[in-house]
Every structure is written in C-alpha cells, then in structure tokens.
Amino acid sequence: xxxxxxxxxxAIQSAHELLAEMRRGDPxxxxxxxxxxxxxxxxxxxxxxxxxxxxDAELAALAIKQAQGDMIExxxxxxxxxxTLPRHGTSEPIETxxxxxxxxxxxxxxxxxGGQLLGPTYDYTHRLLDFTLAAQGEAPTExxxxxxxxxxxxxxxxxxxxxxxxxxxxxxxxxLVETPKGPDVPSRDLTREPLDYPVxxxxxxxxxxxxxxxxxxxxxxxxxxxxxxxxxFAGEIRSGVVSVSMPFEExxxxxxxGELLITECEMINQxxxxxxxxxxxxxxxxxxxxxxxRKAMSMALVDRSLRxxxxxxxxxxxxxxxEFVLSHCDNVEAWGFVSHLKxxxxxxxxxxxxxxxxxxxxxxxxxxx
Amino acid sequence: xxxELTGYNxxxxxxxxxxxxxxxxxxxxxxxGLQVPFGGxxxxxxxxxxxxxxxxxxxxxxxxxxxKVIDQGADDTTNAVSIRHFFARTAGVETTEVTEEASLIQTxxxxxxxxLSEGQILIYQxxxxxxxxxxxxxxxETRKMHALTEYGVMHVKLYEDIAQFGQISTAYxxxxxxxGRYVMDPSPIPKFDNPKMHQSPALQLFGAGREKRLYAVPPxxxxxxxxxxxxxxxxxxxxxDCALCGATDSFLDEVIINDAGERMFVxxxxxxxxxxRDASDG
Numbered sequence: 180x181x182x183x184x185x186x187x188x189x190a191i192q193s194a195h196e197l198l199a200e201m202r203r204g205d206p207x208x209x210x211x212x213x214x215x216x217x218x219x220x221x222x223x224x225x226x227x228x229x230x231x232x233x234x235d236a237e238l239a240a241l242a243i244k245q246a247q248g249d250m251i252e253x254x255x256x257x258x259x260x261x262x263t264l265p266r267h268g269t270s271e272p273i274e275t276x277x278x279x280x281x282x283x284x285x286x287x288x289x290x291x292x293g294g295q296l297l298g299p300t301y302d303y304t305h306r307l308l309d310f311t312l313a314a315q316g317e318a319p320t321e322x323x324x325x326x327x328x329x330x331x332x333x334x335x336x337x338x339x340x341x342x343x344x345x346x347x348x349x350x351x352x353x354x355l356v357e358t359p360k361g362p363d364v365p366s367r368d369l370t371r372e373p374l375d376y377p378v379x380x381x382x383x384x385x386x387x388x389x390x391x392x393x394x395x396x397x398x399x400x401x402x403x404x405x406x407x408x409x410x411x412f413a414g415e416i417r418s419g420v421v422s423v424s425m426p427f428e429e430x431x432x433x434x435x436x437g438e439l440l441i442t443e444c445e446m447i448n449q450x451x452x453x454x455x456x457x458x459x460x461x462x463x464x465x466x467x468x469x470x471x472x473r474k475a476m477s478m479a480l481v482d483r484s485l486r487x488x489x490x491x492x493x494x495x496x497x498x499x500x501x502e503f504v505l506s507h508c509d510n511v512e513a514w515g516f517v518s519h520l521k522x523x524x525x526x527x528x529x530x531x532x533x534x535x536x537x538x539x540x541x542x543x544x545x546x547x548x
Numbered sequence: 549x550x551x552e553l554t555g556y557n558x559x560x561x562x563x564x565x566x567x568x569x570x571x572x573x574x575x576x577x578x579x580x581g582l583q584v585p586f587g588g589x590x591x592x593x594x595x596x597x598x599x600x601x602x603x604x605x606x607x608x609x610x611x612x613x614x615x616k617v618i619d620q621g622a623d624d625t626t627n628a629v630s631i632r633h634f635f636a637r638t639a640g641v642e643t644t645e646v647t648e649e650a651s652l653i654q655t656x657x658x659x660x661x662x663x664l665s666e667g668q669i670l671i672y673q674x675x676x677x678x679x680x681x682x683x684x685x686x687x688x689e690t691r692k693m694h695a696l697t698e699y700g701v702m703h704v705k706l707y708e709d710i711a712q713f714g715q716i717s718t719a720y721x722x723x724x725x726x727x728g729r730y731v732m733d734p735s736p737i738p739k740f741d742n743p744k745m746h747q748s749p750a751l752q753l754f755g756a757g758r759e760k761r762l763y764a765v766p767p768x769x770x771x772x773x774x775x776x777x778x779x780x781x782x783x784x785x786x787x788x789d790c791a792l793c794g795a796t797d798s799f800l801d802e803v804i805i806n807d808a809g810e811r812m813f814v815x816x817x818x819x820x821x822x823x824x825r826d827a828s829d830g
Contacts, residue, residue: 188629259592263556373585373760376688502686512758515595516675522597522627523620525801526657526816530719530738532802533784538713 202247216240225469226250230510231257232370232389233264234439234468251391255511262370269366271424271433275443276342278419282470285346286413287447293343298418299470346415347445347462356447356460376502383485383505384478388466390508392474398498399480407496409483410449411463418442418470442467444475448483453491461490559606559639565589569607569762573753576764581730583677583694588760598631599757601654601673605635608669608753609652614642616650621658621799621816628656645819657720659741661798661820664750666767672735674756677763679723679733699731702774710779719784725772726765734771740783740799745771788813793824 203210217224217240227239231254239257246252282298285291297303350356362381369385378386387395402409420440424433444465452458463483465475484498497503507513557563565587572586591599609615615635619628623645631654632643644650647662656673664670680690683701693699702723709717722739726732734742735754745752745765752765765771775781789796791812798820800813815821 187624187626191626191629255594258590262590263562370590371587373587375585502688506687511590512595515597515599516758517596518594519596519675522656523625524657526620526738526799527720527736529800529802529816530740530784533786534717534719537715538717541714 202245211244213237213240213244216243222470223248223250225467225471226392226474227253227257228469229467229471229474230254230389230391231261233257233261251510251514258511266368268425270436271426273421273423273439273441275417275421275441276345278343278417278421280343280417280419282419283343283415283417284413285415288346291346292349345445347447350447350460354459356462359462374505378501378505380486383501384464384466384482386505386508387478387481390478391510391513392477394508394510395477395481396473398484398504399477401496402480402484402498407484407487407499409463409480411480411483412447413476414445414447414462416442416444416472416476418472440469442469442471442475444472444479446476446479446483450490461486553637556638558611559609559635561589561603561606566607569603572762573604573607573764576753576762577751577766580765580769581726581732581763583761583763585760586762588757591757593630593634595758596675597627598654598656598673600755601656601671602631602634602755603757604671604753604755604762605652605654609635609639609641611639611641613651614644614649616644616647616653618653618658618660619656620801621660622818624818647819657736658799658816659737659744661815661817662823664748666749668750670750670752672752672754674733674735674754674761677733677754677756677759677761679731694730697729702731706774706776710776716775716779723774725774727769731774732763738784738799739773739781742771742773742781743783786813790815790821790824793821793828795821795824
C-alpha cells in the first residue's frame with residue numbers, strides 16, 4: 180500500500196506509453212506531416228519560434244506535433260533544444276527600412292510614402308466559420324488568380340529595392356518624436372547571463388520578445404484601460420522579409436546569410452514633457468519573427484510602459500513595473516513553477532499539519548483555562 | 549532502465565557551462581550563504597522540478613561518483629526516479645539508494661536521516677532562494693538588505709508569529725543564519741532537518757534554476773536557525789513511531805489508509821526505514 184502511494188519507475192513508463200498513444204490519436208487518421216504544420220499552421224509555428232527564441236520553422240513544427248499543439252509545451256521543447264546549440268556569433272543589426280514589405284499599415288496618417296498595404300490579415304474577415312473548409316474542400320477564393328499560397332507570397336512581397344522609410348523616422352525630422360538612442364552597452368544574451376535589475380532597454384526588449392503572448396497582451400490591454408495609461412497610437416506596423424548578415428572576421432565585412440520574415444510595430448505615445456523637455460511624442464517598440472502582429476503590438480505597448488522611469492512618470496501600475504513584468508513574462512518558467520505544485524509536497528504539508536494541530540491544541544488549552 | 553543517451557556531453561551540460569557553474573559554486577563556498585547569480589541554462593526538465601539541483605549535480609559529477617536522488621526523503625518518488633534516470637542516461641554513473649554509499653546526493657525537501665560524512669556532497673533543489681522574498685518581493689531591495697545585514701524585518705516577522713500564535717509558525721523553509729553573516733533559505737526542508745545543516749561534515753550546495761542563483765554551506769560551518777532567547781527554536785515531534793520500522797527519531801509522513809480517515813505514520817526517508825527493518829529482521 181505504502182509503495183503504491185509513492186509513484187515509481189513503472190508508472191512513469193506507462194504514462195509515456197499512454198501519452199504517445201494519445202498524441203497519435205486514431206491510427207486510421209493519417210499522421211500530420213511537419214510540412215503540413217509549417218504550411219497550414221504557420222501562425223502557430225511563428226509563435227513557437229518567437230517564444231522558443233529559435234528561428235527554425237521545421238523544428239518548431241516538430242515541437243508542435245510532439246506537443247499535440249500545446250503551445251507552451253512546444254516552446255519548452257524548442258528552448259531545451261536551443262540551449263544545447265553552439266553560439267557562432269552575433270548578426271549585424273537588421274535594417275527594417277530595407278524590408279521587402281508584405282504588409283504595412285499606419286494608423287496616424289491617411290497616406291504615407293510607400294503607401295498602406297493590407298497584406299494577408301484576419302482584420303477585416305467576418306468571423307464566420309467556413310464550412311467549406313470542414314468539408315475537406317478548399318474555400319473558393321474570390322479571385323482564382325489571387326493565389327496566396329506561401330510560394331506565391333515570396334513574389335507578392337514588394338520587389339522594390341528602394342528603402343521604405345519608417346513613419347516615425349519622418350516625424351523625427353520635425354523633432355516631434357524622440358529620436359531613439361542606441362544601446363550604451365553591447366547587447367547581452369539573457370539565456371546565458373542572469374537578469375540583473377534594473378536592466379537596460381535592449382535587454383528588456385529581449386526579454387519581452389521571448390515573453391508569453393497572452394501575458395503581454397493582458398498587460399498591454401491594462402495600460403489602455405487606465406493602469407499606467409500611455410495614450411498610444413499605432414504609428415506603424417510592418418511585416419516582410421529582411422536580410423540577415425553575419426560579420427566574417429577573415430573578410431573584414433559582413434555577408435548576408437539568409438532572410439527572415441518579421442513583424443515590427445512602433446507605437447507613438449503622448450508625453451507631457453518635463454522641466455527640461457518640451458512636450459513630445461515618445462515611442463514603444465515591438466519586434467517579432469513571422470506574422471506575429473498581436474505580440475508585436477503588445478510588446479510595443481509594454482515597452483513604452485516600462486519606460487515610465489525614464490520619463491519621470493509615476494510608477495503605480497503592474498505594466499510599468501520592470502521587476503514585476505520581466506520576472507513573470509517567461510511562460511516556460513511560469514508554467515514550470517506552477518506545475519511543480521503537482522510534485523509531492525508530503526513533507527512540507529506534514530510540517531504544516533503538525534503546526535496547525537499544535538496551534539489548535541494551544542488555543543483549546545487556553546480556552547479551557 | 550533506459551539506455552545511455554548518445555549525442556550529448558557527459559552529464560548533458562557542455563564543459564564551458566559546467567565550468568561557469570563551478571566558478572559560481574567556488575564563490576558560493578567562499579562566502580557561505582551568499583546568493584551567487586549564475587547563467588542558468590534551460591534544461592530538458594521543467595523549471596521548478598529541480599533544474600537548479602540538476603545543473604549543480606551535472607557540474608560536479610564525475611564518472612566515478614555514486615549518485616543518490618531523493619524527493620520527500622524517498623528514492624522512489626516519481627521525480628526522484630526521473631532525475632536519477634536523467635543522470636543514468638546522460639552520465640552513465642552508478643546510482644544508489646544507500647545514503648552512506650553515495651558521493652553525491654541530490655535532494656528535494658529533506659536531508660537524509662543517516663548522518664552524512666566528509667567527502668559527501670548534498671545538493672539541494674531550491675524553488676525560491678531568497679529568504680526575504682515573502683517579506684519584500686523586490687530583488688533590488690532584498691539585495692540591499694543582505695548587503696547591509698538588515699535582517700530586522702525577519703525577526704519582526706518571527707515576533708509577529710509569536711504575538712499572534714504564541715509560537716513561530718514557520719514549519720519548513722525555516723530561515724537560518726550562516727557563518728554569522730547571511731540569512732539563508734535552507735530550501736523547503738522541514739525545520740526538523742535544520743539542525744543537520746549545522747557543522748555538517750558534508751559540503752552542501754544549493755541550486756535555484758528558475759531564479760538563477762547558487763549558494764553553499766561548506767563543511768563544518770555554523771548554521772543557526774533564527775529564534776529568540778525566550779522562544780528557542782524547536783523541531784517537530786510525533787506522538788507515534790514509524791508504523792513500518794518503529795523509528796522514534798525520524799521525520800514521519802502521515803498516510804491516510806481508508807475512507808474513514810484513519811492514518812498511519814511512516815518514515816519519509818525510505819532508505820533509513822528499510823535499513824531499520826533489515827536490522828531488526830537480521
């Protein structure tokens with residue numbers, strides 16, 4: 180009996196077998212391929228890559244398959260693999276002005292140089308379940324010539340080699356918006372060095388970039404509802420492909436090593452000014468791999484909130500509190516600690532039981548006397 | 549038992565990472581009770597399930613080590629089994645359940661009942677390394693409090709317990725003062741185990757993976773449980789003896805044996821319990 184209470188080797192083995200069976204599901208149904216996941220669940224793949232901090236769509240698809248679509252489990256799998264990989268170096272900063280733009284919207288000007296480009300977005304879809312998809316048939320596209328498969332998507336991307344200026348850069352010229360400062364210290368890898376509060380903005384952004392989408396969304400939302408209000412406008416959101424270059428020491432210059440589909444969001448926020456600074460617009464920044472607009476926007480709002488100290492704003496809400504936001508934004512850490520409550524706590528509980536009994540006895544004796 | 553894992557370094561972590569952790573441990577040993585930040589890695593086991601202890605074990609383990617892993621004092625709890633497998637697979641080391649035979653003991657929530665000896669290393673899994681955390685949640689503040697030896701708040705907390713309950717109401721993770729300098733969280737061991745830390749001949753290492761902190765108590769170091777002259781520290785005691793081995797001196801787990809809520813009390817340290825039974829059988 181006693182041994183049964185303490186789990187064991189066989190229980191773990193059986194649990195793994197059951198899990199494998201459940202993951203596969205009905206063997207009559209064809210098994211998902213990684214290609215299918217990558218192609219048809221691309222936004223899930225993007226999220227796993229972002230929060231897993233490893234930009235390999237095939238591995239992300241494998242993680243999603245192995246985790247039965249549980250995003251945090253998939254992110255965990257990818258992270259645990261990432262930690263074993265060697266670091267070859269640091270790429271040059273990417274230049275989002277050179278992006279081959281797939282989507283670009285600004286909510287602050289009706290038109291901007293380069294234009295507004297809707298791209299593939301759910302924004303204006305009516306959220307009606309499409310039963311033609313359920314019938315295993317593809318939904319008829321309205322215009323048969325508009326093929327939005329990922330293959331065509333590469334050519335849809337604006338081939339214009341000319342730079343598309345960022346909207347906020349245009350405002351910078353009139354000094355109406357702050358000019359961003361580059362980091363004072365070389366960027367560090369927070370998966371190699373522990374966070375040390377207070378942290379610089381670049382490190383903060385790194386933490387937010389890997390942070391949980393739901394958590395950042397909720398925090399961002401809280402600032403809009405008045406908990407650390409930042410009066411935001413979506414200055415610009417753009418998605419597209421940028422080139423990534425690595426510096427090669429032997430050559431003395433950098434060479435492109437590949438391309439990355441990314442989403443960038445710049446928020447414009449009001450600032451009343453201070454004794455030394457006239458009223459001006461400030462900014463919040465969000466960057467994610469893939470088409471991860473919800474996360475990029477949330478990140479930008481939270482980034483701005485966390486700059487409260489810099490603008491001498493009163494820090495009174497959770498989204499403005501650096502230690503609070505950053506200590507809890509990592510979902511692998513968060514779920515690990517919450518889930519560890521499933522582990523045995525017999526000993527601590529026994530200690531508490533003993534204590535409570537003692538306290539109650541003491542009270543009874545006291546009441547009796 | 550699963551086969552040894554190929555394609556990974558001995559004990560999973562790469563040598564550079566182990567070296568980084570060992571440097572942190574050396575500092576921790578040099579300043580007993582000081583929390584040393586380290587570049588904790590993401591392990592293939594979840595945060596909160598012993599990643600700190602696992603990284604410490606991986607950094608100090610050698611092929612001739614004999615490893616014991618316990619959780620709640622028991623060798624056969626699921627997570628202890630899982631962690632022991634991890635090292636059996638990634639390091640191929642010998643494992644044991646016998647406390648005296650182990651050169652390394654990784655533990656969660658208990659210190660073995662059998663006295664440890666010189667040369668043994670006890671590695672604790674730590675969830676929250678900061679003893680002041682539940683009084684002051686901010687790292688930036690608690691760091692200052694440690695630097696200034698500003699531990700008054702801890703005594704106030706213990707005093708408030710006495711004022712409210714007539715006694716200190718902390719039953720586990722009971723704060724200790726190490727080497728007369730740092731207040732330290734002994735990890736969530738029952739206060740029953742606290743006296744075992746004091747002047748222990750074994751090296752005690754602590755790893756907190758999620759919080760990325762290491763700390764240590766070198767052999768033969770003072771570890772004093774905080775108390776007051778008129779309310780001295782005391783440990784738990786039971787009216788019952790162990791129902792299996794009859795031990796009167798060990799920490800007992802309470803087990804509910806039927807729907808009527810009847811209980812039995814048994815040793816939480818499974819090895820100690822078996823040893824006692826074997827001795828009385830023989």
